[in-house]
Amino acid sequence: MEKAIKAVNLTKAYGKLLAVDHIDFEVKKGEIFGFLGPNGAGKTTTTRMLTGISKPTEGTAEIMGYDIQKHAVEAKELMGIVPDISNVYTDLSAWNNLIFTGRLYDVPKVERENRAKELLQLFALFDRRKESVQGFSRGMKRRLCIAMALMNKSSILFLDEPTSGLDVQSVLTIRNLVRKLNEDGLTIFLTTHNMEEANQMCDRVAIINKGKIAAIDTPEKLKKTIKKLQFIEVSFVGATNNLTTELEKLQGVTEVAKHGDKYRINTENPPKVLSAIWEYASANNLEIHTVNTLGPSLEDVFVKLTGIMPEMRRKGSELGMRAGS
Amino acid sequence: MLFVIGIKRILKDIRVAWAIGEKDIRIYYAKPASLMFGILFPFSMFLSFVIGRNIPIDQAIPVLVAQSLFFASSSIGPVTIPLEKRIRTFDRFLSAPVSLSTVLLGKTIAGFIYGAAVSIIPIIVGIIFFQSIITDIIALTAGIVLSALGFAAMGIMFASIPGQGPGQVMMPLNFVRIPLLFISGVFIAVKDLPVWGQLLSMFSPLTHSIELVRSGLGGQNFFGPLLNVAVLTFYLVVFLLVGIRFHIINQKKE
Numbered sequence: 274m275e276k277a278i279k280a281v282n283l284t285k286a287y288g289k290l291l292a293v294d295h296i297d298f299e300v301k302k303g304e305i306f307g308f309l310g311p312n313g314a315g316k317t318t319t320t321r322m323l324t325g326i327s328k329p330t331e332g333t334a335e336i337m338g339y340d341i342q343k344h345a346v347e348a349k350e351l352m353g354i355v356p357d358i359s360n361v362y363t364d365l366s367a368w369n370n371l372i373f374t375g376r377l378y379d380v381p382k383v384e385r386e387n388r389a390k391e392l393l394q395l396f397a398l399f400d401r402r403k404e405s406v407q408g409f410s411r412g413m414k415r416r417l418c419i420a421m422a423l424m425n426k427s428s429i430l431f432l433d434e435p436t437s438g439l440d441v442q443s444v445l446t447i448r449n450l451v452r453k454l455n456e457d458g459l460t461i462f463l464t465t466h467n468m469e470e471a472n473q474m475c476d477r478v479a480i481i482n483k484g485k486i487a488a489i490d491t492p493e494k495l496k497k498t499i500k501k502l503q504f505i506e507v508s509f510v511g512a513t514n515n516l517t518t519e520l521e522k523l524q525g526v527t528e529v530a531k532h533g534d535k536y537r538i539n540t541e542n543p544p545k546v547l548s549a550i551w552e553y554a555s556a557n558n559l560e561i562h563t564v565n566t567l568g569p570s571l572e573d574v575f576v577k578l579t580g581i582m583p584e585m586r587r588k589g590s591e592l593g594m595r596a597g598s
Numbered sequence: 599m600l601f602v603i604g605i606k607r608i609l610k611d612i613r614v615a616w617a618i619g620e621k622d623i624r625i626y627y628a629k630p631a632s633l634m635f636g637i638l639f640p641f642s643m644f645l646s647f648v649i650g651r652n653i654p655i656d657q658a659i660p661v662l663v664a665q666s667l668f669f670a671s672s673s674i675g676p677v678t679i680p681l682e683k684r685i686r687t688f689d690r691f692l693s694a695p696v697s698l699s700t701v702l703l704g705k706t707i708a709g710f711i712y713g714a715a716v717s718i719i720p721i722i723v724g725i726i727f728f729q730s731i732i733t734d735i736i737a738l739t740a741g742i743v744l745s746a747l748g749f750a751a752m753g754i755m756f757a758s759i760p761g762q763g764p765g766q767v768m769m770p771l772n773f774v775r776i777p778l779l780f781i782s783g784v785f786i787a788v789k790d791l792p793v794w795g796q797l798l799s800m801f802s803p804l805t806h807s808i809e810l811v812r813s814g815l816g817g818q819n820f821f822g823p824l825l826n827v828a829v830l831t832f833y834l835v836v837f838l839l840v841g842i843r844f845h846i847i848n849q850k851k852e
Contacts, residue, residue, distance in 0.1 A: 326692040327852045349695035360686040364625045376617035377694045379610050 275338075277302045277429050277460040278323060282332035285318050292318045294484035295332065300477075302337075302428075305451070305461040307475035307492075309468070311579050315484040316464045317357065317433065323462070324354050324431055337428060350378070353422030357433040357464075359414040361406050367393060367417050368402040371424055378425035385424065392420040396450065412443030419450065430454065433464045448474065468572035478571070480578050487578040495574045502569035502577075505538045505546055510560040519557075523549040535563070611700040618691070618704025619711070626678045627712060631764045636673035637716060640665040647785060659724040660812040661784055663717045667745045667811075668804050671713025672775065675705050675753030676767035684762055698849060699842050702754050706838070709750025714742050721815075730815055737823050738814025744830035745807035751834055752803075755841030758848055778804050788820040796820075803833040 278300035285293040293315040300306040310316045321327035323334045325341045325348065334341045339348035361370050368389060375385030393399040396416040406414060415435065422430055432451065436444040451474065455461050465471050471478050472492045479489040488495055509516070520529045520536055525546045528539040540546040543566050554561050626632055644662045647653075682688040691701040721738075724730030732738055756771040779785065781795065782804035788796055799805045806826035813819045819826070 321852070324693045326689055328850050346695040346697075349693060352693070354689075354693045356686060356689060358686055360689060362621070362625060362687060365621075369624075373617060373621050374690070377614060377690065377696070379614055379695075 275302045276300065276335070277304075277337060278306075278462060279335040280319070280323065280332070281334075283319065283322060283329055283334055284331035285315075285322060285327065286330040291484050293322070293329075296481070296484070296486045298479050298486060298489055300429075300460060300462060302460055303455070303458055304476040305455050305463060305474050307471035307478035308462065308464045308481065309466070309471055309478055309575060310481035312466075314481045314579070316481055319481065320431055320433055320462070320464055324352060325349055350425065351428045352431060353425065353427035353429070354431045355415075355419050355422045355433060355435055357437065359411070359418040361414055361417050361421065363407045364405065366403050366405055367398050367409070370406060370417060370421055374421040374424040380425060388424055388426070392423055396420045397446075410443075412439050412446070415439060415443065415447060416450075419447070423454070427459070429460045429462060431462045431464075434466065435463070436465075436467065436470060468570065468575055472571040480575060482579040488574070492571050496569045496571060498574065502573050503540060503543050504567040505540060505543055505550065506532070506535050506563075506565045506567060507538065507550055508535045508562040508564075509554065510562045512559055519553070520550075523553060525549065537567075611696065611703070614694075614696045615700050615704035615707060618701060619707030622674065622678050622705065622708035623711060626674065626681070626708070629677060629681075631677045631681075631768075632673055632712070635677070635764075635768055636670040636712060637666075640669035643779070655724065655728040656730065656815065656817055657787075659720055659728070659730055660808055660815055660817055662720040663811045663815075664741075664745065664804060664808040665779075665784065666720060667713045667717040667742065667807060668749050668775065668778075670716040671709045671746045671749035672753035672756075672771065673768075674709035674712050674750065675755075675757040676771055677764045678705060678708065679754070679757035680761050680764050680767050692849070698845055702838075702842055702845060705754050705757075706747065706750045709753050710743075710746045713746035713749060717742055717746070724815070732814060733816035734814045734823075736814075737810050740823070740827055741807055741810025741814055741830075744827065744834060745803070745810070748803055748830050748834040748837060749807075751837035751841055755837050755844060758841060758844035760848060778802050781805070783808050783820070789818075800825075800829070803830055806830050 276299045280296060280298050283293055283296050284291065296319065308316055308319070318327065322329045323336070323341065325345050328342065336348035337351050339351070341348045362373070365373065371389035371392060372385060375388060380388065390399070393402050396419065398413060398417060398420070401409070401413070406417065409417065419432070419435065435451065436447050439447070448470070451461060451463075463471070463475060475492060477489065477491050478495065480487045488498070515531065516536060517529045517531055520526060520538060523546060525540050525542045526538055527541065530537045538546060547564070547566075550561070550564070553559070644665055647661070648658050679688065692698070721730070721732075725732070753771070757767050759767050759770060761767055781799045782802040783791075783799060784804070788799050788805060788809075791799060800821060806821065806829045809819050809821055810823060810826045810830070813823055
C-alpha cells in the first residue's frame with residue numbers, strides 16, 4: 274500500500290534539548306493513524322515538522338511522496354491542518370473564514386463558494402454562516418476549524434486533539450464526521466491524549482515518549498504485548514468457601530484476587546487457564562456461573578510504555594467510552 | 599513552458615498576497631492598536647508641532663501627510679503579525695502552499711493601503727479648506743506610493759522581533775521612528791539644518807518622503823525628486839529583503 278506520510282530520521286533540537294529524537298514511521302493511505310504521548314513528548318513538534326510549519330534539524334518527511342522541505346508547495350496542497358486550538362478568525366463570519374481559506378489555497382471563486390456551502394452544511398453551520406465567529410461555542414469553532422482544513426479538498430487531515438475540552442455531543446459529532454471523512458478516503462493523522470478515542474478510531478497508533486517512538490502497531494496488537502495484564506474473571510454457583518488458594522495452584526495462573534463473588538485470575542495464557550478452570554470445576558462439582566476474559570486497555574499499554582499516568586486518565590477514558598458507546 | 603509555469607506561480611502568489619492583505623484590512627484596520635499607533639500618534643505629534651507656532655499651511659500639510667504615511671504604514675505589520683502569531687492564525691500561512699515572502703507581501707499590501715488612505719485625508723482637507731494645490735501629481739504620487747510601501751516593509755521587518763503582542767514590537771520600532779522625526783525636516787526644515795544635520799537627514803527615508811510630498815504640493819525640495827525617489831526605492835528594497843530574511847531566520851528557530 275502507498276504511503277501517505279513517511280518520516281525518516283526526523284529530529285528537532287532546541288539547543289541541547291532533543292524534542293524529537295530521530296524518529297521513523299509511515300502512515301498508509303486511507304488509514305486513521307493515532308499519535309499518542311504524554312505532554313512534552315514531542316507530538317506537536319512532530320506534527321509541526323510534518324506540516325511544514327517547523328523545519329526539522331535532521332531527517333526528512335514526505336507527504337504523498339513530496340518532501341515537505343524540498344517540495345513544500347506540492348505537499349501542502351495535499352494536506353489540511355486542525356491544530357490543538359481552534360485558530361479561526363473570530364472577527365470574520367464562518368462564511369468568510371472558509372472563503373479566505375479557499376483564497377489562501379488559490380481555489381477558484383465558484384469552486385470555493387460551492388465547497389464552502391457544502392462544508393457548512395456538512396458541519397451543521399450553514400444557518401449561522403453570516404454570524405461573526407466570536408459568538409460561536411467551542412464545539413462550533415472546532416467544527417469550523419475542521420471545515421477550513423477541508424477547503425482545499427486535502428488528501429491528508431492532521432487533527433491535533435480534535436475533541437479536547439468539548440462537550441459529549443460535540444465529541445460525538447466530530448468523531449462521526451472524522452469517521453465519515455475517512456470512509457470517503459481521507460487519511461487521518463490524529464494526535465490525541467484520549468486513549469479510548471485512539472482505541473475506537475485508529476487503525477494504527479504510535480506512542481511517542483521523550484521524543485522517541487516507543488511503539489507502533491494496531492491497538493489490539495499493542496494490547497497483546499502486555500501479556501501480564503490479561504485476566505480471567507470467573508464466578509461459581511454456590512461456592513461458599515474462598516477458592517483463592519485452590520485457583521492459584523492451577524497451571525499458568527500468576528495471581529488470584531477475590532472481587533466480590535468473582536475471582537480475578539491474572540495469567541499470561543488465558544486459553545490454558547480457562548481449560549484448567551473447567552477441569553477444576555468439574556472435578557469439584559462446581560458450576561461456573563460467569564466467565565470473562567479481560568485484556569489490557571490501550572491506556573495500560575500507554576502507561577507501561579511511557580511510565581506515566583496520563584493526566585485526567587480516568588476522566589478522559591470515561592468521556593471516550595460514553596461518547597463512543 | 600517553464601516561463602508559463604513561472605508566470606502562473608507569480609499570478610497565484612499575487613492573488614494569495616492580495617487575499618491576505620484584504621483580510622488584514624477587514625480585521626485589523628479598526629483595531630485599537632492600529633488606530634492608536636497609526637492615526638492618533640502621528641496626528642497628536644503633528645498638533646504638538648503646529649500649535650502655538652506660526653507655521654504656514656503649505657509647510658504644515660506636507661509634514662502631516664508624510665508623518666501619517668510614516669506612522670500608519672509602518673504600524674500594520676507590527677499589529678497584525680504578533681497578534682496572528684499569538685492566536686496561532688499565522689500558522690495557517692505557514693502550512694498553506696505559499697512562500698513566506700508571499701505572506702509578507704500580503705502584510706505589506708495591508709500596510710501600504712492603510713498608510714496611503716490615511717495620508718490622502720490631510721491632502722483633501724488641505725485642498726478643500728486651505729486652498730492647497732497639487733502642482734506635481736507625479737512627485738506626490740511617487741512620494742505616497744514609495745513611502746507607503748517602504749514604511750509598510752519597515753513595519754514588517756520590525757514585526758520579525760519575537761514577542762507576544764504588538765507592544766513588544768512597537769517599542770523598538772518607536773525607538774527608531776521618533777528620533778527620525780528630528781533629523782528629517784519635520785520640526786526644522788532641512789535647509790535650516792547645519793551641514794552635518796543635512797548629511798544625516800539625507801539618510802533618513804522620512805526626509806525624502808516629506809520632500810516628494812512637498813514638491814507635489816508646490817513646496818521647495820532640498821535634495822531633488824530624483825534623489826528622493828532613489829533613496830526611497832533603496833529603502834523599500836532593503837526593508838523588504840531584510841524583513842523577509844529575518845522572518846525566515848525566526849521560522850527556522852520555530
